[in-house]
Amino acid sequence: MTAPPHPLVSRAGRLASEVLAPHAERVDQEGVPASSIAAVKRSGLLGVSAPVAYGGSAAPAAVVRETAEILAGACCSTWFVQAQHHTPVLTLALAEGGLPVRERLLGPLARGELLSGVAYAQLRAYPRVPVRVSRERGGWRFDGTVPWYTGWGLNDVMMLAGVTDDGEALFAFTEAREQPGLRPSPPMRLAALTASRTVSLELGGLWLPDDAVALRTPYETWAATDRPKNTNASPAVFGVTAAALDLLDTGPPAKETARVLRARLGEVRRRAYELADHPVPSERIEERLAAKTLAYDVMRAATTAAVVAGGGRAMDLGSPAQRLAREGMFLLVQGQTATVRTAHLGALGAAGPAGVTG
Ligand SMILES: Cc1cc2nc3c(=O)[nH]c(=O)nc-3n(C[C@H](O)[C@H](O)[C@H](O)COP(=O)(O)OP(=O)(O)OC[C@H]3O[C@@H](n4cnc5c(N)ncnc54)[C@H](O)[C@@H]3O)c2cc1C
The missing domain is CATH 2.40.110.10 (Butyryl-CoA Dehydrogenase, subunit A, domain 2)
Structure with missing residues (x-):
């Protein structure tokens, strides 16, 4: 028997299917509207990582990642706007109790009253x-x-x-x-x-x-905890990849491509999240970077396949395939550090197309 989804995963799913996905192409062209932010605020997702004592959910890392995947796959722009909120929340959560700014803001941020x-x-x-x-x-x-x-x-x-x-x-x-x-x-x-x-x-x-x-x-104390963070694959990359693969479920031969890429996605996602859950964030950096780079590879293949399968219509600004391909391009540089850039370029230089490099 499988456990029911965490309530925040269900709420992310509803927000995605009822508010974000139906308008994603329009939002991409016109901007994230205040009404979407109001819906995000009501959803409880702004408190996903916030302490329960301040009105948040302190949800496990797996729930935080799954909600991010769902939102990013539905509308990457809205996901990204609300993604900014979580660093301030975590900074306040880790600050010493009684600090004036913590007592003033952590509750309203955790409860979604403020973004x-x-x-x-x-x-x-x-x-x-x-x-x-x-x-x-x-x-x-x-x-x-x-x-x-x-x-x-x-x-x-x-x-x-x-x-x-x-x-x-x-x-x-x-x-x-x-x-x-x-x-x-x-x-x-x-x-x-x-x-x-x-x-x-x-x-x-x-x-x-x-x-x-x-x-x-x-500075060095802050940098020591910051540096390893972005060596992990972003859940948003998996969300965009899954959304692109969903566009391929239209019939052969795209369906077969989706099957192969979905298996690859499952494998790299499992590996990346195992590493993210490793208790020492500064260890296994090479493996984290390799998994992150592989996640980008699968995302690039999936979003490219969605464009190829869509034909000329995929160039229409109303087409989800071109939007996902552009959002995927953005994720290649989001949170990029010098280490991540070097690792990614190294991997791109090493992997030539079959038959081209020896
Ligand atoms: C659309 C968009 C929205 C964004 N929104 C936000 C936001 O709201 N808040 C936010 O904080 N960030 C935001 N960013 C920044 C983002 O998270 C990344 O930090 C950024 O994309 C990395 O690229 P860069 O061009 O800014 O950095 P670059 O200047 O190219 O630097 C990349 C990395 O190189 C290294 N580096 C740079 N200069 C030096 C130097 N002189 N010496 C040594 N090392 C150096 C650093 O490790 C740095 O992280 C946004 C980025 C984009 C594209």
Whole structure:
């Protein structure tokens, strides 16, 4: 007998089939609407990883991954906007009890009353410091450029990261709106995920008080836990792959292609999640990178097959095949670090088409 799905997996399924999937092509062209965000907020999924004491579900990692697969497969743009929320939630959950910003925000974020964005990938450019934080008037002053910030106009608050003059990574919360010292660019027009309302942010003396700070720690301490994270395959890659394979179930010969790729997907997914569940995140990095790269291979094959099977109609902007192929392209660079980029390029260079390389 199989166990019934976790309630959040069922809710993700309903959100996907009733709200996200039916409008995915339109959303891809016009942007994630506020109504989708309202539905995400109501679903309980924003609290999937949040502590129960604050109104979240503290669900097991397997549930977190499955809900991400379901949302990403239905509408990658909506998945990505809400995906930003989970890093701020985890940062607050790990902060010491009684910290003012934790007590103020963790409950509303866990219960889905507020949606958070995050601006922190720029930290990984260290020792280059795109966002510098200095002590000023008993608080913190932010200067520099955030190259990527997703969900502008959709999220309520943002967690902003920079590096202090003492070489610490500092994370603080502020409202996600234009304010003195914080100016957004126009929304970026991108090959994929334009719908995610991604902007860059110019910071010129944004001042935040001490009680907005969620984390302040030596850069190396932060980087040591951050570095291994993105060596794991993203559940979104498996979600997009499965959605592309579903488009192939139309009849031979596409059906046979789907059968073969589905078996490959099952195998690489099992391997990737076994590694993700390994208790020491900094171990077995080579294997994690190999599984991540294989996951990209299967995704590329699946989204390509969906386009091939669709013929000329697959080029229509209303076709799910072209949308999934572009979303898959975005996932190739999402959360990319220098290590991931090197491993992926290495694998692409090593694997020549059969009969071409010896
Ligand atoms: C559409 C879109 C939306 C995004 N939204 C967000 C968001 O909301 N919040 C967010 O935080 N991020 C966001 N990102 C950033 C994303 O997660 C990745 O960090 C980013 O795609 C990596 O590529 P890059 O071009 O920014 O980094 P690059 O500048 O190309 O750097 C890639 C990696 O190289 C290394 N590196 C870079 N410069 C140096 C240097 N000088 N010395 C040593 N190593 C270096 C770092 O490890 C870095 O991670 C978004 C990206 C995209 C494409």
